Amino acid sequence: MDRRQLEEAFFKGLMIASTVIIVGILFAILAVVLLKGAPLLSLSMLTQTPKGGYYLGKGGGILNAIIGSLYLAFGATFLSFIIAFPIALYLQEYARNRFASFVRLSLDILWGVPSIVYGAFGFTIMLYLGLRACLLGGIIVLTLLMLPIMTRAMDEVMRMVPHELRETSYAVGSTRLEALLRVVSRQALPGILTAVLLAFGRGIGDAASILFTAGYTDHIPHSLFDPAASLPLAVFFLLGTPLPEVQERAYAAAVILLVIILSTSVISRLLTTKWTKFVIK
């Protein structure tokens, strides 16, 4: 082998090794969580809230955390979308170049801000307003956390839409808004869905930002002003108990979290393939 072939063989080996490592880690995580958590999954776990002695190993379930997490994540995803989509559209057409770059830079910085900082920020504001931890507080802070991700991801996929497609729309007399809503968004739809999913995944898995803002409770929230439990925090609290058999229940909570994330990805994959048919290459 000459030098160039050796070089290629070396880097190919490196690539394969890295890929194997990352796939291996994924399966290791799944294996640990499933092996430890799945045997503990029971109907009562999914359908009951914690009874008195739940944290001491007695009966009950984590329905409070399942419902809480779904409320928090879907609420925040919905709210984020309502805000992120217009920002992304605005960045495409209306913002001046320099202002658009400034907004993009700000969002990129926000993307990198650790979620505990969002939590602390939200907590401060809520203290100032005299609010206690509640579902609404959690949703708002999660929205702040998800917004930069969703906006930038949407922005990037919309920027990939060929300029000629917009021109085509203008050429039959559309306004800029019509071109954005009917053509650009349509072309970018699969990517927009991915952006939403990315933000949803970050939101539903986050513990630090909602620790002080949504709080934790054994009850299912009945209004936006009730505190709300969540799966990541359930994992955290259960793991923190002294009894090993209660600690195991943390893995069951993690399995539920994984199943929610997995099923949303699968559903959106199916939708994406349906929509991708229309995309112009």
Next chain:
Amino acid sequence: MEKFKPHISVEKLNVFYGKHHVLKDITVKIPEKQITVIIGPSGCGKTTLLKSFNRLIDLVEGISVSGDVRVDGMDIYNGKIDVTNIRKKIGMLAQKPYPLPMSIYDNVAYGPRIHGILKRKELDRIVERYLKVAGLWDEVKDRLKSPASRLSAGQQQRLCLARTLAVEPEIILGDEPTSALDPVSAKRIEQEFIELKKDYTIVIVTHILRQAKRLADHVIFLYMGEVIEAGPAREIFEDPKEARTRAYIGGEIS
């Protein structure tokens, strides 16, 4: 110069991209219900001139335009004009066919819907009518709901033509509309243009001289941002007055 009724008349049009002077004092008239072909070497400003007719050049950042472009005597660069109305009146066919990311039906219905036609029956009628005019109906009538992206390039360009016609423009602009197509599809598009000229004013950019000769009633020769010569096709091709026109037609400059 021959007398005719101008549909578009351009006077002292100057276009700059930043400091780059791309169109210089352009004064031309586009005759109604004829095919005008704009020829000239690459980079001479053909696309820019064409896009100045429907104000698509407005979209370019850093552009500045001065002078007059009148369509039916109306100054389209006048501030009070609604751009979307101008673009409805002047359809455009791009160099590469760009179907919209939707079904074949929705592609043709796109323009009419934007301009307020929402009744299903009426849209059905428009879609069928213009797919027929564009010579695509028989090939797609059984799959109107399928994605436009699945059509061949030639079919896509005919779809784009149908989409352009569906908003009932008076003028059709084509920027090298056959350059991305195979020879057979290109011939079909040319055929469509020849049939359309009884109802529409057509302006086509091409740098294929043979195509220009096949299609043109009227020719504009553009060179480095200036109109060197414009007139009836026969005059320009057979008896050009200018040395540069003669050189271009003789294949010496390209």
